[in-house]
Structure formats: C-alpha cells, structure tokens
Amino acid sequence: MVKICVLHPDLGIGGAERLIVDICVGLKSKHHDLDLYTNYHDDKRCFDETRNGQLNIIVKCSWFPRHVFGRFYALCAYIRMILLSLYIVYFSSSTYDIYICDQISACIPILKQSQKPVLFYCHYPDQLLTKRQTLLKKLYRYVIDYLEAYTTSLADKTLVNSQYTRDIFQQTFGKRIDISTVDILYPTINEINLKDQIIDNSLVNNIPPNVKTLFLSINRYERKKDLQLAIQAMAHLQSLLTDEQWQQTHLFVIGGYDRRITENVEYYLELDRLVHDLSLESNVTFVQSFTDQKKLVYLNRCKCVLYTPQYEHFGIVPLEAMYAERPCIATNTGGPLETILDGKTGYLCKATKEQFAEKMKLFVNQPHLYLELGKQGRRHVIGNFGFQIFSQKLHDFVQELLERRKETTTKNSRRFMIVLFGAVIFGYLFLINTGERELNKPNAYLVINYRVSLLTPRTCQQGAIVTFWACQLRKQLFDMSIREEGIFCDTTLTATPGHSAHWDYEHNGPDTWPHEYEQCEGNSQSPINIQKRQVRHDLTMDNLILNGYKNASITWNITHNGHTIVVTPSSTAKITMSGAKLLDTFNLAQFHMHWGLNAYQGSEHTIDGRKYPLEIHFVHSTTPPDIRYAVLGVLYELQGTDNSQLSDFLSMINQTLNETMKIGLQSIDISKLLPTMHSNLHSSGSGHNLKFYRYNGSLTTPPCKEGITWTLLSTPVAISARQLQVFRNNSVKWNFRPTQKLHGRNITANHQPEFGEGDDEHDGCETKNKGTKLNNTIVFLLVSLFINLHNL
Template sequence: MDSHSKLRIALCHPDLGIGGAERLVVDAAMELKERGHEVHVFTAHHDRQHCFEETLGGKFPVTVYGDFLPRNIFNRLHAVCAYLRCVYVAICMVLFWNTFDVVFVDQVSAVVPVLKMRKSSKVLFYCHFPDMLLAQHSTALRKAYRKPLDWLEETTTGKADLVLVNSEFTATTFGETFKTLQSKGIRPSVLYPAVDVHQSYTQTESSRKKQFFLSINRFERKKNIELAISAFAAVTMEVGAIHAAEEENEIATSLDVRLVVAGGYDERLAENREYLEELKSLAAKEGVSALVDFEPSCSTKRKNELLTSCIAVIYTPTNEHFGIVPLEAMAASKPVIACNSGGPKESVEHSVTGFLCDASARNFASAMMMLLKDPSVAVRMGLAARKHVENKFARSVFGQRLHGIILELLGKSRQNSRQVDMDSL
C-alpha cells in the first residue's frame, strides 16, 4: 500500500481520562494525524477538566457516546457496565459513521466483533494487559461473575485482525493466559508506548530551593506507592545519622531532602480517595509527614516542573505491564529507581539510566542514598537516560512503527482479497 495514501482511522477507548492507556491512545492519534491521516477518537467519557490537553485543542475530533449509561450498579458490576458502555460506543460508530479503514481498539475487546460488522474495516486491538489477570477471583461468587467475562475477553480478542501489546513481558503473559489463542497461532506484536521528548521541561524558583525525590503514579493500591514512602523514611533516618555525625564534628551539611508524591487522582473513585488517606497515614506513622508533599491531579505543566527539578523518580509498581512514568523521567534527563520486574526491565538500563531494585524499602533507600550523596551520578545517569529514550521510546519512533504496522495490515488484507478474486476465476 502507498505510504502516502490518506486513511480514515478511528480510535475506540473506554474513558479518555489521564493514565498510561489514555496517553498511548492520544499519542497514536497525534502521530497518525501528523502523517496526514483523518483521525477520529470515540469514547464513552471525556471530562474536559480531567484529560490530556491534546484532546482539547481540536487537532482531532473526540466524540462521546453512552456517557449516560451507569459505571456501576450499587458500586458493583463495574466490568459489565464498562463492557456495555464500550459496546454502545461501537454500535454508534457502526450505525452513524462511514466505514473506517482501520479501527484502533484498546482495553475492552468486546467491541471487536461489533466493529467487524463493517467488513471493510480492519480492527487492531492493543492489549495493555489481560483484564482477567487484573480482576479479582477471590471468592466463588467472583469466579462465577468473571467466568463469562473472561471467556468473552479471550474470544473477542481473537477476532481482531491484529493484536499488539506494550512489552515483551505482556507478550509472554498473553500467551500464558490466552491458551486457546496461543494454540491457534495468534501471537501479539510488541509496540512500546512512547513519550514526547520535545516537551518543555522548566524549573520554577521554588523548586530550585529544595532537593526531592519524586513518585508519579495514579493513586491506586496496585501502584505500591507505600514503598516510596517507606524507602524515603529509611533515607531520612540515614540522613539524620549523617547530620548527627557532621554536627558532632562541626561540619556543615546539605543533605536535606523531601519526597513529592504526585499523580492521577479521580475524586469519583473511592479507591483513589481511600488510598490517598492511607498514604498520608503511613507518612505520619513513619514520622515523615512534614517532609512528604502530596500533589494529586497535577497538571502536565506542573508534572514537567517536578520532573525537571527532582533528584530522581521513584517508580514502585511490581510486575508493571510497561509503565510510562520511567519514560517521562528519562525524557526529563532524570534517573529512575524501579522494581526489577515487568516493563521497567525493558525500559530502564540498570546502573546506566537508573536502578532496578528488589521491591523493598531497604533496596530502594540504598539506591536513593547513592544519588543523594553523589549528585554527579544522577547527572551522568540522567544524560544517558535522555539519549536512551530519544533512540528507543520517542513518540516519533512509536508513530513510525504504528504507521508501518497499519500499512502492512492493510497491504496484506488487499493482497489476500486479490488472491481470493483470482481463486474465484
């Protein structure tokens, strides 16, 4: 297929808020738009006060269907409601819009068969991680509830024309989880998420006056942010011991440090509200409340200020599917201290662009102290990190690969159509 042909491309996403999945969808839309294609995003929810700024600028249209449908029923059946909302979006796309050449779907595979009703549209499904592994199966009732949903997820994922995943870790997990698809020879391809390396990273006067480590994550328990607080508490104890020794020897010290905990926060979600309070309680219990600043729902501009000014970014999820935060940190020329599992093993180069540690406060604190005691190490790692992310994880690299994948998908489709026509003669 001609790489200069203008395509009609739709992206279907459940909730266009702020998070790694949303960031990837927005990046995909931006990159495809910049390559001259007609791009349209469809979603069940788009809060203009809680979204990425690119979705507000008119660079591509965003159409919302089904926001009137419930998110849950008596605070239960969240997954069923999410599926129904997304299927409603897909039905509206099929009924009210002309055929798209390609539809990029992520998170909810249940929409794939609906979108495939338009025979001329190719459906690409991006699997961030199997949903059945994220859901709880802890009781007999939960298992019964999830069984049809798990079957639906695997079955509909296999209906896509192409499946992509965000890391080799997720690709391996995909094969181990969807055994039926594995037996059919369905193998996902890896398309790493990306970061905009051309963002403006600027310091503020107030941020220059203090040293701090930075944790950025959504306020969800699976992000394990308590590890950052406990590690920071261990750092403050070691810094306190150094202060005592230096005071005894009448030596001035500059090892004063803080921790900033920032990230996505949605007041509508009970877990977000509860977890923030749990983290504040933990900081009080560890005796570091006065040294920990919480900044939920900070703007992109504020996040970039924090990234520019921090010593390093502390990234605490274990077995994270990929993790966009390490890329954002490295783009800002900051080292990353992350768990030695999941996606960070593919994005962070140990002892080069940061540290990969066992998920313990002691190991994280040890890496933090190394950077705190010798700022030149943080500078050296930051420079290596910036170069690393430019070469492998820049948005342009992501866009070029996605564009190539789409052209190859359409090219194979048209080649197969011609072969069918020849066979029918």
C-alpha cells in the same frame, strides 16, 4: 491515504486515553485520515488534541447508562461499546479501511462484519484485573472471560505495551490466541508535547531551602504502587548518612488523589501514619494532586525519581523522569526492565528498602551523578520511545494489515452473537440477583460481596420491576452496611447522662428504633442525603444570624451520655440563632458530635452521597411552653495537617471518652468549630454570609421527633486524621444514623450549589423513572440483539 476508524470507550484523561490520542496523532502525522469514536467526551476533562480540532471526535451511544445505581460499570461499558460498534458498522455513512480499538474487545466481532482488518490494543488482560469471590460472580466472570478471549482472538493484530505484558498475555490466553499476532508497541513519551513546556519554579514553594538531595516519587495513592517502599527506604537511608547529609535530604511523594476514592484516602492515611511512626516528618512531604507544570518543577528540582511499583505493565513515570534528564531507581520487575538501562539511565534493584537506600545514597554522596545518568536517559528515551519511532511502528503495522486482509466468516459472527446474547441475559440476571460492592467507587457502601436474594418481588408493577429490584438491592445492601460497619446517628436531646435509652447503633441499631419509637418511621426524618441538583436556591432567604457564638468567656460542661459527647453552655449564657427565615430566635441548648469508625464515614448528612468524617449539631430551642427546635449542622472534611483551631477543644473531648468522665466549666470559643469566617461572628451578634442548606426534618436519635428546622452549612471545616482519632478512642465507636428518604420534601439553600465531579451519583430509589428507563433500555437491547441474531 488510508481511512482509519478508532474506537475508545471514555475519552477522559487517563493513561489509556493518552495512548489512544497518541495513536491518533501518530497516524495523522503519517497522513492517514482518521475518525475517533467514543461513548463519552467532556470538553473540560480531556486532552487538548481532542478539543482543539486536531482530531475528529464523534460521540455516539452516550445515552446508555454508565452504571446501574453505582454498580456494573464494566458491564455497562461493554454494552456501550457494542452499541457504538453496531452504529459504526451498520448506520454510519462513512466506510473505513481499518479499525483500531482498545480496552474492550467485545466490539471486535461486530467490526469484523465490515470485512476490514481490526487492530486491538490490549493494555492488560481484563480478566486479571477483577476479583471473583462468590460462585455467581465466578460464573459471570467465566462467561465474560470466555468472551474476552474469544473476541480478542478475532483481532487481526493485537498490540501490547511491553514484552512483560506480552508474556502475561500468552500465559492468560494460552492456545486460545495465536501469539504470533501479538506485537509490542511501547507507549510514547510524546516529546513533541513536552518540548515547549517552560519550567516555572515559582509554582512550587514547599521545598525546604536547605535541601540538597531531593528524591521524588510520582504515583497515584494506590496500594499497588507500593509507595511505602520509598518511605521505608528513606528511613533506612538515614542510617547510611551523616546528620548533616540527612538534614539536606528530602523525599517528595506526589500523586493523583481523589478524596471520593476510598483507597486513595485510606492509603494516604496509612502512609502518613508510617511517616510519623518512622519519625520522618521533617524529611518527607506529601503532595496530593498537582498540575503538569508543578510536576515539571518537582522533576527539575529532584536528583532522582523513585519508582516503587512491582510488576507494573509498562510505567510511564520512568520515561518522564528520563526525558527530564533525571535518573530513576525502580524495581527490577515488569515494564521498567524494558525502559531503564541499569547503571546507565538509572538503577534497577530488588523491592527492598535496603537496596533502594543503597542506590539513593549514591546520589547523596555524588552530587553530580544525576547529570551524567540524566543525559543518557534523555537520549535513550528519544531514541527508543520518541514520537517518531512510535508513529513509524504504528504506520508499519497498519500497512502490514492492509496487505494481508484476513477474511472473517459469518459463522464466527453468528457464534459471537449467540454468546453475546447469552452474556447479556446472564448479566441481566446477575444485575437483579446479586450485589457486589466495589470499594473504589465513589458513594459505595461498606459491604463487600454480599449476596442478596431478591427473587420474590412483592407488590410491583411489571414496568417498574427493575426499579423495584434494584432499589431493594440497594436498600438491603445499605442495611447490611449499617449492621456490619455500624453507621450512625444523633443522640442527645432525649438521653440524659446515666439514662441510656434502649437504643444504640449496634444491637439495637437504627433499623430497630421504629419498634419502640414510632416516629422514627415518619415521613420527615433526618438525616438526609442532599442532592445538589434537587436543591432550590431561595433568593428571598435572609442571612443566618449567630449571636454569642464568638464569646470565649462563656463556660461549658462537657459530658458523655452513652451515645455521644454533649457540650452544654452555662445557664447564664445567651447564644442564639435567628434570621434565615427561622421565624423566631432560638437559644443554643447544647451541641454534640457524630463520628465514624474510620476517616471516610461519620457524618449523618451526606452531600451527593458523600460522607464526611465528623458532623457537629448545634441544637437550639425556643423557650417553654411551646418548645420548637432548630439545629445547625456543621460538616468536617479531612485534610493532611492538623487544624490548630480545634486543638483546645479536642483536648477537652479527650477527657470525656466515656460516661464516667465529665468536665465542667471550660472556656471554649465555639466560633472556631464553624467554617473560617470567625471574623464575621461578633459577641454582639451580626449577620454574615454563611452558606447553608435548609429543610424540615427530625431529631436523628429516638424518639426521632419531627418538625425540626435543619440548617446545614455547606462549607465543611477541616480536620486531620490524627485529630479524628480522639473520637475513635471513645467508648462509643461510631454514632451516625443512615440517611432517610426524602418523601418529597423540599431542600432550599441561600446559594446556588456548585456542581463538582462525582455529582452524578444519586439515590436511585427516589427517582423511579430512572429505573424504568433502564428497564426499557435493557428490553430494547435484548430485542435489537434478537433481531440481529435473526437476520444473520
């Protein structure tokens, strides 16, 4: 029995994790003893094998931060893995005969200190996955790339997922790595897991009943997946079919979707637009996120899977399709060339809509074609990508390595330590000197690649220097994002129509407001970012009472004041907000909206850093002479289909797109603009259980008057991208103010906020000790590396 140590950075539920789990299970099936070390493992978000005791999971070094203020994920992942390998080699009581790691090669030299063979699984050369725009970033990547090539070359054997990746590997690393040490281990379909799954057709009910030929695309909503090819091919297919055939043909685009990821949101909207432009609404359906069980139903109902990505390194979807006895049409590039047998288990063609449509037509005209190709597909998958084959190959590699143990020289390790030391210092300088925004990260701002010089710290103590720099960095980036993208704000109470004050969101934007309006620099400004973990659940908070909100007979004037659209009730209307510790009954004076340039910005308040595309402010006040304000804020969130409740209102908005436009005396049922609890709103007034956050803030437009009681509903209302377009046709392109510092204010809620994914993003500038902790961590790391270097 061989004792094996496997290392993997973050044991989540991605493709790389699936593979590493398969590797572990495969080796165990060959009776090897195995420990799986990782930096991170969450019982709620992992593969079954890692939580049901089948594998021995050891989590270490999770204390090191995963990112620094939302950045440097890669650098932190490197450091975490290096620390993990240091732990295994120097501090763990177990000894191993062989080490297996993947993704991050930087730990290989440390593992080699143990004089045991190291097997590295390279999913794809890391250096091909990153962009490098600035000189500093290029330099930084030069060091990292050198490190990657050098450390990878120390592995006794490297495995890649396809011949295609092996070729790329050779081109990338050239002579620096002996290509004879690189072998192919195809990922496995792991049919053992799939065998017992039961297909429950009742899980899926959105397939139109008349559909005879269903095409399926399974891919995340990412541009590199080329999903538009499937949609364009569908449009072309229409020209090849009779009307009757066309009506019975449908494409389902199902794919992983995370609304916190900008690319997912943007790309989905683009595809949705494409479907409308091509008039394919009745023949194309999008599904955003789905369970494995639902995927099986879609696979079972389809006649063919369209696999559109080009130059995919491997691609597991064609294997899943073939295992489900469904043929696959894929591009004749990358991994599919090695997995699909053209004409036998599917079709390989050029990435053009014409070629895809030609092959799709075959499945419409020959209703039983899929059965024949499907059967061959399944045999092909089990015979070549089955779990037995996979495990046996892996076992052979392990045996081979044990037989020819390669000696590691200390010289190599020392060289590595020097390089590593240099890289960490370099990374440290990089961290405080340059900002680079990654579009795909949740909570990221809209500025790419903006270099900020921070070499002149002003007043700061030694210990807090990193905090200071990082906060400045973030602040400057944020300010930049305001100037470049135009972030926005409120507008209304002060500026009446025709009286546009000397402020706006562009040239005289939020950062200049304090020049003329001192209060805008106050300590209780709005909007704010609401961090759920800082919210206190106020158990004594009573219900919010909205009176007259559901009264369709009230008439309204709609005007544009140069900053926003303002909707004012007729003077006789009696609409009030009270309860919820408001101390008074406040009358609705008007409501207005805040929107953005695109569908992933627009709201003024953010929740755990997340922006929403639209926010409506219902401004209430008490009667003179002692006028006080209470604002009710409602957030809107993107959904695929129109919210029919909003249609009437939006068509009125559409008539007031600039200051010359104005409509009077319209009936609007404003309860439709609130979250779905209309039935709880009575014209006579009634208490109900709307969930909300409460804090003291200000108007979000000049003069930024403070002392405003804010009530922000925590449940967003749905709106579609098409409906949002109304606001974007506006003469004011965007109008939201960026979030302001909290300055120790309390935020309460009448409920216990639910924590979802992504709640770990927060504003580092508000929490000083985080930065200090980071600083200490870096110092610790530098010192420990120095000691290590010294000892060699």
